[in-house]
Amino acid sequence: MKKSSRIAFALSLMALATGCSSTVTAASHEKGTPVKVGLICLHDSSSTYDKNFIDSMKEAVTTLGRMVDGEAIIKTGVKEDNDAYNAAKDLVKQGCNVIFADSFGHEPFILKAAKEWPTVTFCHATGTQAKTAGVANFHNAFASIYEGRYLAGYAAGLKLARMVENNELVEKNLDKDGNIKLGYVGAFPYAEVVSGYTSWYLGVKAVVSNVVMNVTYTQSWYDFNAEKNGAHTLADWGAAIISQHADSMGAPGECEALGVPNVTYNVPTGEECPNTYLAYSKIDWAPYYEAVISAAHENDAIVGEVNNNFTGSLATGSVKFDCANEADKLILEGVKAELSAKTKRVFDCSTFTVKGKHLTSYTADVDDYGDFQPETEVIRTEGGITFFDESALRSAPYFDVRIDGITELN
Numbered sequence: 001m002k003k004s005s006r007i008a009f010a011l012s013l014m015a016l017a018t019g020c021s022s023t024v025t026a027a028s029h030e031k032g033t034p035v036k037v038g039l040i041c042l043h044d045s046s047s048t049y050d051k052n053f054i055d056s057m058k059e060a061v062t063t064l065g066r067m068v069d070g071e072a073i074i075k076t077g078v079k080e081d082n083d084a085y086n087a088a089k090d091l092v093k094q095g096c097n098v099i100f101a102d103s104f105g106h107e108p109f110i111l112k113a114a115k116e117w118p119t120v121t122f123c124h125a126t127g128t129q130a131k132t133a134g135v136a137n138f139h140n141a142f143a144s145i146y147e148g149r150y151l152a153g154y155a156a157g158l159k160l161a162r163m164v165e166n167n168e169l170v171e172k173n174l175d176k177d178g179n180i181k182l183g184y185v186g187a188f189p190y191a192e193v194v195s196g197y198t199s200w201y202l203g204v205k206a207v208v209s210n211v212v213m214n215v216t217y218t219q220s221w222y223d224f225n226a227e228k229n230g231a232h233t234l235a236d237w238g239a240a241i242i243s244q245h246a247d248s249m250g251a252p253g254e255c256e257a258l259g260v261p262n263v264t265y266n267v268p269t270g271e272e273c274p275n276t277y278l279a280y281s282k283i284d285w286a287p288y289y290e291a292v293i294s295a296a297h298e299n300d301a302i303v304g305e306v307n308n309n310f311t312g313s314l315a316t317g318s319v320k321f322d323c324a325n326e327a328d329k330l331i332l333e334g335v336k337a338e339l340s341a342k343t344k345r346v347f348d349c350s351t352f353t354v355k356g357k358h359l360t361s362y363t364a365d366v367d368d369y370g371d372f373q374p375e376t377e378v379i380r381t382e383g384g385i386t387f388f389d390e391s392a393l394r395s396a397p398y399f400d401v402r403i404d405g406i407t408e409l410n
Helices: 003-015 048-067 082-093 104-116 145-165 191-205 224-237 250-258 286-298 326-341
Strands: 037-040 073-075 098-101 121-125 138-143 180-186 211-217 241-245 262-265 277-283 309-312 319-323 379-382 385-388 406-408
Touching: 037 048, 037 082, 048 262, 048 286, 073 082, 082 098, 082 104, 098 104, 098 286, 104 121, 104 138, 121 286, 138 145, 138 286, 145 180, 145 191, 145 241, 145 262, 145 277, 145 319, 145 326, 180 191, 180 224, 191 211, 191 241, 191 406, 211 224, 224 241, 224 250, 241 250, 250 262, 286 309, 319 326
Parallel strands: 037 073, 037 098, 098 121, 121 138, 138 309, 180 211, 180 241, 211 406, 241 262, 262 277
Antiparallel strands: 277 319, 379 385
8 A cells, every 4th residue: 555545544533433443543743734753663663674674664754744743753772671761751751642662571660651651652663562551642653574484485495496496405494204304593582583483484385295394492582693603504404595583684695605694674675685586575664754753643542453552463564575486476476366355364274183083273472461371272273274363462472372384493
């Protein structure tokens, strides 16, 4: 959807938004006057993750024009501790009506700020507590990026199929049972990462069925050397293709140096890795920023929210993907259409097993009360498909299933 169309769409929906299960944003300024916006980032633009948030914010501010009071105030290098609260406090003092924060560990400190300044709208990406916190001006947001990762995995599967056809695999790319090895560099063993690497793996597996995958964790969202070393370890093991959920160029750069095809997150790396880049996926935060700022401008509800949670999708333009191979793009557009129409589900229970069995029931920790206890049934059957219903009951991922074929190394 074009940027101008997104705004028109959002504003038209706001006019019809009576009775929706969204909380009206806090009104700390006069309706119809420009909104002052702040953004809190864990790192700076050297991190592909934070760069994605920053670039999307600049796009949204440009698109919204006079709805926004000047440029967004962007704070970078804000740690996941009381620094996040202090950053929020400073933005409030600078007059911000809406404050966004981009990293998982920021959440408790942003929630604290939201309780202290109830007339400021606080929005936290990747968080889990807005649904249960009962704080009207605190919001969570994410997107169905698992669909983008599935598409990027499908692109990797198409590449892998050509590698098989062209006899490009060597002995170390195969395990003792003849399965093709894949690798994944992850940050932490959180549901967000598990959901991501599983959807990517299932995308590959949809094209080439005999694959196995090793996952190595860096225990950091951004650690160039750890990500580089993780990719090196997976390549030494024999991974034919490597992807990652980590935020530096460490893994893609190492894949380029070693000649291992690579799928990236947040940014395409075709220029930096011309010989190995295959595909990428990302969350485009601009539609969300625009929805929140437009709502704040009109003192209205955030269009698309349910229980103070916003989940972007392929349909809203919040999930993006691309691949280097032009011929593959047509195939992927067809898969994208199936996902958008829900005639294909990423976590279709018939496509994977857990300890040799297909899931028929599973409870996940959807409602975050701090007890880390699963309480919600998340297996659904619709349109003849039984599937794990990811990111439908809360914006942040809750898929924490360890499926057969994937091994976590650490």
